[in-house]
Amino acid sequence: MVAGHVTPDGDSLGCTLALMHAIRGLGKAVTPLAVDGVPQIYRWLPGADAIETSASGPFDLAIIVDSSMPDRIGDIGKLAVSASDTIVIDHHTSESDFGRVRAVNPRAAATGEIVYSLLRLMRLPFSKDIADCLLCAIVTDTGSFRFMNVTSATFRVSAALMRYGACPACISELVFETRSLASLKLLGRALDALQVTRDGRISWTVITAKDFAELGATDEDTEGIVTHVRAVRGTDVGILLRELPGGDVRVSLRSRRDTDVSAIAERFGGGGHLSAAGCTIKSSLQDAVTQILGALNATA
Numbered sequence: 001m002v003a004g005h006v007t008p009d010g011d012s013l014g015c016t017l018a019l020m021h022a023i024r025g026l027g028k029a030v031t032p033l034a035v036d037g038v039p040q041i042y043r044w045l046p047g048a049d050a051i052e053t054s055a056s057g058p059f060d061l062a063i064i065v066d067s068s069m070p071d072r073i074g075d076i077g078k079l080a081v082s083a084s085d086t087i088v089i090d091h092h093t094s095e096s097d098f099g100r101v102r103a104v105n106p107r108a109a110a111t112g113e114i115v116y117s118l119l120r121l122m123r124l125p126f127s128k129d130i131a132d133c134l135l136c137a138i139v140t141d142t143g144s145f146r147f148m149n150v151t152s153a154t155f156r157v158s159a160a161l162m163r164y165g166a167c168p169a170c171i172s173e174l175v176f177e178t179r180s181l182a183s184l185k186l187l188g189r190a191l192d193a194l195q196v197t198r199d200g201r202i203s204w205t206v207i208t209a210k211d212f213a214e215l216g217a218t219d220e221d222t223e224g225i226v227t228h229v230r231a232v233r234g235t236d237v238g239i240l241l242r243e244l245p246g247g248d249v250r251v252s253l254r255s256r257r258d259t260d261v262s263a264i265a266e267r268f269g270g271g272g273h274l275s276a277a278g279c280t281i282k283s284s285l286q287d288a289v290t291q292i293l294g295a296l297n298a299t300a
């Protein structure tokens, strides 16, 4: 089995499917898994319809991508724990030591970069399908090569993937330039509610469960909204707080300078990267705003 994390992104799904193609190329059976299924914007990925949301084990081998902990991959984490052997391929910083083999490099812009290197080291043949999946992983985790995580290695790997026929402009168009009507209206409401802290360091906004229900929005419709929140001139951190139907609050954090938002997210049981992180706070929306701004030493 190959599985990525809950609420999958392009890196998680791209790596899962690239490995599926590579393993099938070896003539071996493989089950690609994503407990939350494939969001609309990633359904064009070659092999996306093979992704299962559950499976029955036991498996000979579990490969976990873009996540270091079995609990980050949801209910199917049990299958990973019970597999005869385990491999973790990831670029998040974490304290976890899950996996007999761990290919973890926090300097990689995307897990796709690491998967590319592993396939190369193993001298496995590349195909356009594999290249499309891995370039999608890189394009999405770097926001089309705009984020601070991009290194010269990111471009070297991407250039190699382009030689197998993968197209960054096509991927960006499919993933970033195409949205549902509900997601654009949700963005409108989020921007309308945008606020900046008294000291001007932090911009934040909220999406209520009512907004969500009125627009008929789905989880994936919140994708990318926090990037707009961070765009306010002079701010270091952008925060999106979304009230979940059950009453908890999902918090997405983005920073643009030296503020380590993963450390803030970890305080609330979440995690992520230096400049992109998230967590869930069990409280009312207003209380979550107070708590998260307090953690960043700011007031509304």
Ligand SMILES: [Mn+2]
Pocket: 011, 012, 066, 091, 109, 110, 111, 141
């Ligand atoms: Mn990733």
